[in-house]
Amino acid sequence: MANPFFQCKEFIVHQQHTSMKVCTDACLFGAWVAKQPSLETAHSIVDIGTGTGLLSLILAQVTHKNNTKITAVEIESQAAAEASSNFSISKWSDRLNLVNDSIQDYTANLMAAADEKKLFDIIITNPPFYEGDLKSPDKNKNKAAHSTELSWTSLVENSSSLLKEEGHFFVLVPTLRAYTMQKLAEANHLYLAEEVLVYNDAKHLPFRSFLHFQKNSNTPDKGNSVLRNKIVIKNADNTYSTAFTELLKDYYLHL
Numbered sequence: 400m401a402n403p404f405f406q407c408k409e410f411i412v413h414q415q416h417t418s419m420k421v422c423t424d425a426c427l428f429g430a431w432v433a434k435q436p437s438l439e440t441a442h443s444i445v446d447i448g449t450g451t452g453l454l455s456l457i458l459a460q461v462t463h464k465n466n467t468k469i470t471a472v473e474i475e476s477q478a479a480a481e482a483s484s485n486f487s488i489s490k491w492s493d494r495l496n497l498v499n500d501s502i503q504d505y506t507a508n509l510m511a512a513a514d515e516k517k518l519f520d521i522i523i524t525n526p527p528f529y530e531g532d533l534k535s536p537d538k539n540k541n542k543a544a545h546s547t548e549l550s551w552t553s554l555v556e557n558s559s560s561l562l563k564e565e566g567h568f569f570v571l572v573p574t575l576r577a578y579t580m581q582k583l584a585e586a587n588h589l590y591l592a593e594e595v596l597v598y599n600d601a602k603h604l605p606f607r608s609f610l611h612f613q614k615n616s617n618t619p620d621k622g623n624s625v626l627r628n629k630i631v632i633k634n635a636d637n638t639y640s641t642a643f644t645e646l647l648k649d650y651y652l653h654l
Contacts, residue, residue: 429457452482459491
């Protein structure tokens with residue numbers, strides 16, 4: 400049985416009523432985005448498919464100095480309620496806003512307002528991974544893990560619409576599907592700036608990719624090169640690697 404809460408150094412994530420629990424790769428992804436230079440000047444962030452609210456809370460922790468506003472969008476009502484509760488008990492509750500809606504409807508409503516000031520500097524998302532895979536009997540878990548409610552095409556189209564010019568789009572995907580995400584992004588004027596391959600250990604192939612895209616900026620004709628890095632989670636002796644520890648030491652209690 401999953402722990403009903405996940406305790407970090409500066410916040411707590413209750414997850415009793417959320418289908419998709421806090422996991423290591425999501426924590427690592429949030430911590431990696433939190434180190435990005437674009438966070439230092441960001442005034443507005445949207446977290447698509449926030450689940451427990453973990454990614455929003457990580458980014459809220461590192462953006463307190465510039466008073467960044469974070470909007471977390473979640474379609475599943477139980478997850479939305481739990482994320483909202485997690486936000487309310489955090490020290491950054493005044494900067495965290497939960498929207499219980501699909502990103503498609505949220506984007507449509509924002510576009511109808513025709514106010515460019517409402518667009519975002521940064522989008523972060525840990526989207527549904529699976530298309531056509533065997534589903535769980537849990538309908539809420541299917542919403543969170545399968546792309547029946549949010550296809551990657553729709554995710555990228557809406558993300559491009561929501562981003563300001565030169566805005567940043569950060570997404571966590573299975574490594575085997577990273578190229579698919581890259582091509583969908585390019586078709587919507589989002590160009591790959593950095594890819595980080597994540598390995599459980601040095602003996603195995605990478606299982607996750609952290610992708611950083613920039614809108615209408617890092618186009619091939621400008622000659623910009625893509626930064627490529629890797630993170631190995633565990634050393635040969637099963638201890639956490641230096642890279643993992645450096646990223647998560649501000650969040651994990653025992654690092």
